[in-house]
Amino acid sequence: MDQFAQPRLKMADVARIAGVSVATVSRALAGSPLVSEETRARIEAAVRDTGYVVNQVASGLRLQRSRQILVLLPDIANPFFGEVVLGIEEEAQRQGFGVLIGNTARNPEREAALARQFQTGAVDGLVLLTGHKPPGIPPTRLVGVSEHIADPAIAVVSIDNRAAAREAVTYLLALGHRKVAHIGGPTGNILTQQRHAGFLDALGGDADPALVQFGDYSIASGEAAMHALLPAQPTAVFCSNDEMAIGAIRAARASGLHVPHELSVVGFDDIPFAGAYDPPLTTIRQPRRDMGRVAARVLLAALDDQDMPRPAVLPHTLIVRASTGPADGK
Amino acid sequence: MDQFAQPRLKMADVARIAGVSVATVSRALAGSPLVSEETRARIEAAVRDTGYVVNQVASGLRLQRSRQILVLLPDIANPFFGEVVLGIEEEAQRQGFGVLIGNTARNPEREAALARQFQTGAVDGLVLLTGHKPPGIPPTRLVGVSEHIADPAIAVVSIDNRAAAREAVTYLLALGHRKVAHIGGPTGNILTQQRHAGFLDALGGDADPALVQFGDYSIASGEAAMHALLPAQPTAVFCSNDEMAIGAIRAARASGLHVPHELSVVGFDDIPFAGAYDPPLTTIRQPRRDMGRVAARVLLAALDDQDMPRPAVLPHTLIVRASTGPADGK
DNA sequence: TTGTACGCGTTATCAT
DNA sequence: ATGATAACGCGTACAA
Numbered sequence: 001m002d003q004f005a006q007p008r009l010k011m012a013d014v015a016r017i018a019g020v021s022v023a024t025v026s027r028a029l030a031g032s033p034l035v036s037e038e039t040r041a042r043i044e045a046a047v048r049d050t051g052y053v054v055n056q057v058a059s060g061l062r063l064q065r066s067r068q069i070l071v072l073l074p075d076i077a078n079p080f081f082g083e084v085v086l087g088i089e090e091e092a093q094r095q096g097f098g099v100l101i102g103n104t105a106r107n108p109e110r111e112a113a114l115a116r117q118f119q120t121g122a123v124d125g126l127v128l129l130t131g132h133k134p135p136g137i138p139p140t141r142l143v144g145v146s147e148h149i150a151d152p153a154i155a156v157v158s159i160d161n162r163a164a165a166r167e168a169v170t171y172l173l174a175l176g177h178r179k180v181a182h183i184g185g186p187t188g189n190i191l192t193q194q195r196h197a198g199f200l201d202a203l204g205g206d207a208d209p210a211l212v213q214f215g216d217y218s219i220a221s222g223e224a225a226m227h228a229l230l231p232a233q234p235t236a237v238f239c240s241n242d243e244m245a246i247g248a249i250r251a252a253r254a255s256g257l258h259v260p261h262e263l264s265v266v267g268f269d270d271i272p273f274a275g276a277y278d279p280p281l282t283t284i285r286q287p288r289r290d291m292g293r294v295a296a297r298v299l300l301a302a303l304d305d306q307d308m309p310r311p312a313v314l315p316h317t318l319i320v321r322a323s324t325g326p327a328d329g330k
Numbered sequence: 331m332d333q334f335a336q337p338r339l340k341m342a343d344v345a346r347i348a349g350v351s352v353a354t355v356s357r358a359l360a361g362s363p364l365v366s367e368e369t370r371a372r373i374e375a376a377v378r379d380t381g382y383v384v385n386q387v388a389s390g391l392r393l394q395r396s397r398q399i400l401v402l403l404p405d406i407a408n409p410f411f412g413e414v415v416l417g418i419e420e421e422a423q424r425q426g427f428g429v430l431i432g433n434t435a436r437n438p439e440r441e442a443a444l445a446r447q448f449q450t451g452a453v454d455g456l457v458l459l460t461g462h463k464p465p466g467i468p469p470t471r472l473v474g475v476s477e478h479i480a481d482p483a484i485a486v487v488s489i490d491n492r493a494a495a496r497e498a499v500t501y502l503l504a505l506g507h508r509k510v511a512h513i514g515g516p517t518g519n520i521l522t523q524q525r526h527a528g529f530l531d532a533l534g535g536d537a538d539p540a541l542v543q544f545g546d547y548s549i550a551s552g553e554a555a556m557h558a559l560l561p562a563q564p565t566a567v568f569c570s571n572d573e574m575a576i577g578a579i580r581a582a583r584a585s586g587l588h589v590p591h592e593l594s595v596v597g598f599d600d601i602p603f604a605g606a607y608d609p610p611l612t613t614i615r616q617p618r619r620d621m622g623r624v625a626a627r628v629l630l631a632a633l634d635d636q637d638m639p640r641p642a643v644l645p646h647t648l649i650v651r652a653s654t655g656p657a658d659g660k
Numbered sequence: 661t662t663g664t665a666c667g668c669g670t671t672a673t674c675a676t
Numbered sequence: 677a678t679g680a681t682a683a684c685g686c687g688t689a690c691a692a
Binding site: 020021034036039058062120 | 661662663664665667668669670
């Protein structure tokens with residue numbers, strides 16, 4: 001009952017069936033003008049009849065390029081990345097490139113295995129959503145998205161995180177809040193630093209240390225950080241991402257505080273669930289799909305030109321929803 | 331200033347440096363015992379010095395296998411898949427396989443491009459999280475996860491969706507609910523049908539049509555479906571996934587109903603946000619990571635044995651949280 | 661317009 | 677234990 005897969009056709013098979021040489025088949029399939037209409041038709045018929053598809057591995061070996069790019073994700077479960085990937089795919093497809101995704105899971109071994117796909121020509125370029133270049137590969141044919149890469153030779157497509165954070169906090173101040181707290185991510189993280197800097201900017205330079213906590217961008221860590229902040233009695237908190245903002249809301253509620261009447265909460269990213277949470281989250285929206293599109297465009301241009309891709313800064317938006325309100329609670 | 335990437339080393343370069351033939355280098359790198367310790371050391375030194383890595387494309391062409399598998403996702407933004415992918419990666423890595431991810435985005439063109447990666451040997455096997463086999467490829471070296479595949483030759487790793495749905499609804503009945511509604515997914519979808527069947531099972535065979543609505547597994551569609559159900563005054567609703575459950579809660583609240591006092595809501599999947607929502611969602615947990623692990627195991631076994639993989643049914647769990655309560659509202 | 665033949669970087673066979 | 681060489685399947689000079 002078990003059908004054995006028939007050995008896959010090669011170009012020579014198609015050539016034989018069409019009564020031509022492999023060279024002609026290759027040319028016909030590549031759309032070369034050096035093929036008569038009549039032979040082209042015969043070849044196309046043979047391809048249709050047999051269901052032949054060109055072997056991308058052999059072709060890639062010969063051409064030294066695969067027309068594939070690989071997107072490296074640190075955490076495939078992070079809802080931030082989905083839309084970025086869609087943007088990348090959109091632009092790549094437009095330019096005839098395929099997109100593969102690799103999940104490093106912050107595991108050096110997996111990252112190395114994926115980097116090898118790049119080093120050995122299985123993919124032509126890399127989009128880094130991981131915030132760092134895999135060790136041991138040259139900083140060329142790479143582009144970063146969202147998070148800055150330590151290697152200055154690598155262009156990054158992002159928003160102005162510092163300005164966005166400043167804007168979010170300024171908004172809270174405009175609502176009359178005077179004790180604005182901040183929950184950041186891991187302190188070593190560049191995004192954390194940029195958004196923290198924007199927080200300080202808005203406050204005029206420095207903040208009460210009792211009003212600043214750092215988590216790890218998870219809901220649980222936001223919850224813990226908010227519990228630690230509550231004794232200082234902030235009336236508003238700016239969180240470095242939406243997950244921690246949700247955690248902050250949970251902690252506030254657990255302590256009997258109403259959001260937004262007694263505590264305003266601002267997130268960052270506008271992940272898919274942000275608008276569906278109760279209350280819907282006020283947050284900074286990153287143009288994720290555009291970021292992906294631009295990143296792909298920058299990378300693919302660099303593949304052709306061989307010259308250094310330029311970084312791009314895209315506009316963010318403050319999305320005001322129901323997790324924030326006036327300082328006096330109405 | 332622009333460093334040109336040095337042309338990549340080939341095995342012949344390493345051979346030259348180590349003063350041996352490429353055949354010996356190949357053997358040494360493959361761990362063959364037919365290499366003297368002394369030459370092996372020289373070769374390893376050369377590899378370290380140069381940073382040489384074997385070209386997987388050339389190797390794959392020669393060996394006719396890549397030791398890579400490709401996971402096909404219908405929607406990379408769907409939070410259900412993250413943990414499944416982790417399970418797949420875990421097992422694949424254990425067996426020395428790499429994992430790539432392809433997002434079809436329900437776009438036939440992208441799906442075809444990804445299927446070609448498989449057809450042409452860039453990857454050895456396919457894990458389908460899409461619910462269907464890409465057209466035009468033989469049903470071998472494939473395994474499905476979660477959703478049944480139309481082609482009976484393809485093994486699927488899943489839970490017993492019908493039994494799980496029955497269990498969820500039975501739990502609601504045990505709480506004293508008599509008007510239990512259901513929000514399903516697209517009616518053509520197999521998961522929708524199985525979970526709907528389980529809903530009917532628990533009710534003893536049939537349900538009031540006014541208590542059944544179908545959405546598209548999105549939050550918005552759950553919201554719309556719940557609005558349509560409200561006139562029938564259900565005291566509980568079983569939703570075919572967590573997103574629609576969240577939508578149902580939003581709709582109930584918008585109509586002034588308290589969850590769970592006036593309406594109990596059960597979801598399905600236990601996506602990462604389910605426990606963090608307010609109220610935390612009662613739902614059916616699928617053992618996502620295990621499903622991924624088992625799927626990888628089944629697929630990789632099939633790659634060796636050439637025989638048909640066997641389907642697997644894994645245990646689900648009803649997770650009771652705060653979105654459900656007794657029918658009398660306390 | 662078409663065909664012949666070589667090379668892309670490996671691995672395996674067959675010598676030695 | 678090691679080396680020469682033929683494949684793997686394709687693309688492209690070069691020849692015809």
